[in-house]
Amino acid sequence: MRGYGKIAEIDLSGDRIEAREPDERLIQDFIGGRGWAAYAIFKNLDGILHGTHPSNVLVIATGPLAATGFLGGCKTSFAAISPQTGIYGDSSVGGYFGYMMRKAGFDMLVIRGAASQPSYLLIDDGSVEIVSDPGLWGLSSREADERLRSRYGDCSIASIGVAGEKLVNFASINVDWGMRERRHSQAGRTGMGAVMGSKRLKAIVARGSGEVDVADPERLREVNRRLIAEVKGSPNYENWMKYGTNMTVEWANSVEALPTLNFQKTSFEYADEISGKAVHRSQIRVSACANCVIPCGHVLKADDDAVTVDYENIGMLGSNLGLKKLSEVARANYLCDYYGLDTISTGAVIGFVMECFQRGLLTEDDVGFRVEWGDAEKVYRLIEMIARRKGFGTLMALGVKAVADYVRGGSEKFAMHVKRLEISAYDHRAAPAMALSYATCDIGAHHNRSWAITYDVQAGRTSYGRDKAEK
Numbered sequence: 519m520r521g522y523g524k525i526a527e528i529d530l531s532g533d534r535i536e537a538r539e540p541d542e543r544l545i546q547d548f549i550g551g552r553g554w555a556a557y558a559i560f561k562n563l564d565g566i567l568h569g570t571h572p573s574n575v576l577v578i579a580t581g582p583l584a585a586t587g588f589l590g591g592c593k594t595s596f597a598a599i600s601p602q603t604g605i606y607g608d609s610s611v612g613g614y615f616g617y618m619m620r621k622a623g624f625d626m627l628v629i630r631g632a633a634s635q636p637s638y639l640l641i642d643d644g645s646v647e648i649v650s651d652p653g654l655w656g657l658s659s660r661e662a663d664e665r666l667r668s669r670y671g672d673c674s675i676a677s678i679g680v681a682g683e684k685l686v687n688f689a690s691i692n693v694d695w696g697m698r699e700r701r702h703s704q705a706g707r708t709g710m711g712a713v714m715g716s717k718r719l720k721a722i723v724a725r726g727s728g729e730v731d732v733a734d735p736e737r738l739r740e741v742n743r744r745l746i747a748e749v750k751g752s753p754n755y756e757n758w759m760k761y762g763t764n765m766t767v768e769w770a771n772s773v774e775a776l777p778t779l780n781f782q783k784t785s786f787e788y789a790d791e792i793s794g795k796a797v798h799r800s801q802i803r804v805s806a807c808a809n810c811v812i813p814c815g816h817v818l819k820a821d822d823d824a825v826t827v828d829y830e831n832i833g834m835l836g837s838n839l840g841l842k843k844l845s846e847v848a849r850a851n852y853l854c855d856y857y858g859l860d861t862i863s864t865g866a867v868i869g870f871v872m873e874c875f876q877r878g879l880l881t882e883d884d885v886g887f888r889v890e891w892g893d894a895e896k897v898y899r900l901i902e903m904i905a906r907r908k909g910f911g912t913l914m915a916l917g918v919k920a921v922a923d924y925v926r927g928g929s930e931k932f933a934m935h936v937k938r939l940e941i942s943a944y945d946h947r948a949a950p951a952m953a954l955s956y957a958t959c960d961i962g963a964h965h966n967r968s969w970a971i972t973y974d975v976q977a978g979r980t981s982y983g984r985d986k987a988e989k
């Protein structure tokens with residue numbers, strides 16, 4: 519069918535690659551992206567033993583609008599059985615990966631087995647190659663990206679850090695580190711970085727120069743023009759341009775939905791210091807995904823580099839841990855990206871440990887040092903311990919549910935997760951529909967399946983009308 523690229527089946531154990539056209543039924547029934555990925559995993563489900571076993575199947579799929587110039591048609595799903603939850607997991611990422619994959623002629627990669635040596639995949643204008651490169655192992659995501667980019671030039675790179683190599687349950691995948699104008703993004707949730715690590719797959723490089731065959735280009739352009747006009751005409755457009763998702767800090771704080779001190783409180787005294795306005799004052803540039811008119815990647819200085827901050831990162835690594843300074847949140851966020859850790863789960867598990875200290879359920883003897891709210895240096899130290907699976911970090915690398923199982927003493931009551939996936943940065947006590955969203959989300963507690971909270975707050979927590987269900 520026109521407009522679709524190929525599917526590459528890649529067996530890392532057998533060093534075999536096969537490319538085929540997608541069948542009609544897959545296209546008609548599941549369109550692309552996450553639909554294709556979930557179906558591919560479902561078909562292979564019986565043979566999968568564990569999230570980090572070579573039998574797991576990692577699927578990377580983008581949609582039919584990617585690389586067509588259509589607004590928002592840049593997303594790519596990384597999906598597999600999650601090492602963290604033991605059920606279907608996926609994480610969606612923006613940037614340029616899907617764009618380059620499609621321009622290289624592929625809509626979906628289905629990756630099985632595990633390479634005998636650390637390797638990367640090269641998707642290059644119609645061809646797929648498994649390249650053995652043990653020298654990449656042990657590098658941070660940033661260093662791996664730099665090394666591969668110097669080899670391949672204008673490409674998109676998905677890479678894991680040390681946390682993925684060490685099979686941390688919530689290891690992330692970085693896409694396009696260090697591309698100034700391109701948004702640096704992460705497939706953060708459900709441990710897809712650990713799945714890559716278990717396959718000894720350090721990175722995937724996508725480079726393409728082809729064009730996507732669109733059946734009616736003029737009609738697509740026309741619909742795109744209308745959509746862009748609608749977005750630009752929105753009363754919120756200016757604020758989105760200026761503050762991106764970070765303006766949610768102010769909103770969540772004002773409606774009592776900002777996770778604070780491991781969700782013990784719902785607003786943060788220092789919210790102004792880490793707000794969208796504070797980010798705007800300090801940002802060094804903005805960046806965007808492919809074909810987007812809302813460059814929402816707000817970039818701050820961090821260490822000798824830069825970090826793109828979003829609301830979820832600020833909520834979970836900032837107010838949730840009691841960090842009062844934007845520079846501290848930026849550094850914690852940078853370290854998560856550097857090692858390849860999901861910022862939401864990392865913020866949740868560190869917040870949980872802090873609350874255990876507050877309640878006397880954990881002591882210096884357990885962790886090796888005291889951990890208190892707002893202590894940025896300890897946050898940085900714990901991030902490294904989790905990523906490298908050192909000391910108490912070995913347990914924290916399993917996620918908040920596992921730490922609660924170890925601590926006991928009633929701590930499961932403040933272990934913030936659903937189906938073992940840590941809750942995103944919305945305190946939902948002000949918003950019961952959001953609680954329902956978390957409870958019913960297929961991958962565990964995540965906000966992007968049903969983001970009910972704004973209408974929920976507006977309608978009020980005691981409202982149970984049809985309007986709420988329809989929204």
Ligand code: SF4
Pocket residue numbers: 590592612613701805806807810811812813814815
């Ligand atoms: S730049 Fe922001 S708004 Fe645009 S596609 Fe990427 S994440 Fe979405």
